[in-house]
Amino acid sequence: MIYITGDTHNTEDMSNLSSKNMKLCCMEQNADFHAITTAIILGDFGLPWSSDCTVDESGIHPTDHTDRYLLKWYNQKPFKILAVMGNHDNYDIIEKLPEVEMFGSTVLKVSDNVFYLKRGEIYTIDDKRFLILGGAMSDDKAWRKPHESWWEQEAWNAEEQTRCMARIQECGRQFDYVLSHTGATRGIACVFDSTDGSIDATVAFNDKVDAMITYKKWFFGHWHSDWGYEHFAESQYVPLYHKGIAL
Numbered sequence: 001m002i003y004i005t006g007d008t009h010n011t012e013d014m015s016n017l018s019s020k021n022m023k024l025c026c027m028e029q030n031a032d033f034h035a036i037t038t039a040i041i042l043g044d045f046g047l048p049w050s051s052d053c054t055v056d057e058s059g060i061h062p063t064d065h066t067d068r069y070l071l072k073w074y075n076q077k078p079f080k081i082l083a084v085m086g087n088h089d090n091y092d093i094i095e096k097l098p099e100v101e102m103f104g105s106t107v108l109k110v111s112d113n114v115f116y117l118k119r120g121e122i123y124t125i126d127d128k129r130f131l132i133l134g135g136a137m138s139d140d141k142a143w144r145k146p147h148e149s150w151w152e153q154e155a156w157n158a159e160e161q162t163r164c165m166a167r168i169q170e171c172g173r174q175f176d177y178v179l180s181h182t183g184a185t186r187g188i189a190c191v192f193d194s195t196d197g198s199i200d201a202t203v204a205f206n207d208k209v210d211a212m213i214t215y216k217k218w219f220f221g222h223w224h225s226d227w228g229y230e231h232f233a234e235s236q237y238v239p240l241y242h243k244g245i246a247l
């Protein structure tokens with residue numbers, strides 16, 4: 001079983017993945033917590049956060065105390081942890097992570113139990129087909145430092161977008177689920193009045209994708225809202241924060 005939840009922001013919202021929180025969410029959905037084999041974070045996983053972190057074929061080796069503690073906690077979980085890329089993620093290190101084969105393609109290895117899902121990739125997890133998007137514009141970047149607390153790679157470059165579109169065409173444009181960090185405009189409208197110019201380049205790209213594919217549900221984080229948890233049955237768009245959906 002797959003469990004999908006929102007931004008964890010390094011240790012800030014790590015309780016999203018506490019057994020207590022997950023068990024409560026599972027209980028409300030009549031799902032068995034012990035059947036979870038994979039947990040997916042919808043961006044802003046934020047580990048590693050500190051740039052003082054070496055990388056080799058076994059993943060990251062944090063020297064930062066908090067990162068090391070958090071990774072140890074995640075490594076002990078009885079399920080795999082997969083993270084979509086957000087806008088509070090250290091892209092400089094993510095880009096150096098080793099690729100390993102998983103779910104019919106490749107993922108980026110943080111540790112034996114923790115992986116980043118690549119943007120624009122298509123994976124089959126538990127017989128379900130996922131399209132992975134990711135990224136968002138940081139509206140707080142003026143207060144963050146490039147390559148230390150903000151990374152320009154949060155926005156897709158043109159080449160990435162073209163490659164993603166080509167993959168979608170090749171795969172028949174049909175998916176079970178879409179996972180992204182910020183949403184498409186129609187999804188964001190569930191939680192936020194986006195007529196004030198908050199449509200950034202990533203949202204515009206998500207809108208393009210939204211118009212060309214079919215899918216059952218589109219999960220996203222970023223907006224720090226659990227609206228999608230409360231309206232899961234009737235909504236195609238599922239924004240999540242602390243709560244999690246069992247699939």
Ligand SMILES: [Fe+2]
Pocket residue numbers: 007009044088222
């Ligand atoms: Fe966030």
